[in-house]
Amino acid sequence: VMTTLDRPRTQSFAGTPIRQAWLQVCCYERDIQTGNFLIDKHKVQVDGKFLHPELNNDPELYRISLTGLVNEDRTPKTDKMLPEIGDGVIISRDRNTGDVTLTKVCRKDVFMMNDNFLALKDDEKCKGRHEKLEQNTTYTIFNKQKFVEDVRNSAIDLTKIHTIGQVAIGFIKINNNSVKGVPVWIKVQCLEAMNLHPFYLHHYG
Numbered sequence: 001v002m003t004t005l006d007r008p009r010t011q012s013f014a015g016t017p018i019r020q021a022w023l024q025v026c027c028y029e030r031d032i033q034t035g036n037f038l039i040d041k042h043k044v045q046v047d048g049k050f051l052h053p054e055l056n057n058d059p060e061l062y063r064i065s066l067t068g069l070v071n072e073d074r075t076p077k078t079d080k081m082l083p084e085i086g087d088g089v090i091i092s093r094d095r096n097t098g099d100v101t102l103t104k105v106c107r108k109d110v111f112m113m114n115d116n117f118l119a120l121k122d123d124e125k126c127k128g129r130h131e132k133l134e135q136n137t138t139y140t141i142f143n144k145q146k147f148v149e150d151v152r153n154s155a156i157d158l159t160k161i162h163t164i165g166q167v168a169i170g171f172i173k174i175n176n177n178s179v180k181g182v183p184v185w186i187k188v189q190c191l192e193a194m195n196l197h198p199f200y201l202h203h204y205g
Helices: 076-085 144-152 158-163 192-196 198-204
Strands: 023-029 032-039 043-047 061-065 089-093 100-104 110-112 138-142 166-171 184-190
Touching (some): 023 043, 032 061, 076 184, 158 192
Parallel strands (some): 043 061
Antiparallel strands (some): 043 089, 089 100, 100 138
């Protein structure tokens, strides 16, 4: 069954072919998708500054400006709040370990949404609290060594492999625990698990 999150209402963007990407970032304003990015650089910054990613001076960093994304149904309130996201968050992949981390660098509130959030449909509300992230604090969202060990021990459920390294990050004030209550948020999907697992390498590699 297709939910509102499966139906983009605006233009979608891709940074690189999926076979070369290690990360996918989907941007949303409530239940409307405003962008879809595939990342092959070692770092990506998602922020509220109005600056085109191509103007970035760091060759290792890909920038996603939430303010610059198009949404014909954007409310004046959201339009005013977007720049307040400031420097947003930075997602990085360690060159040596392959671990993926997320660091909050903005001053405004940022939330790691509850694990059940991405499974919500329409106006369903998420049970449980969302984790408020601390400024300049780094959180691990994919541990490559643990994943490899789980594969060796046959501890991976193939039906849920796409959820490994998948998180939702909410910006600005959250009005309620439904998707439509989060004005601006992103879905971060580490593609490393699918790129590494023997099943996916055999069938899609």
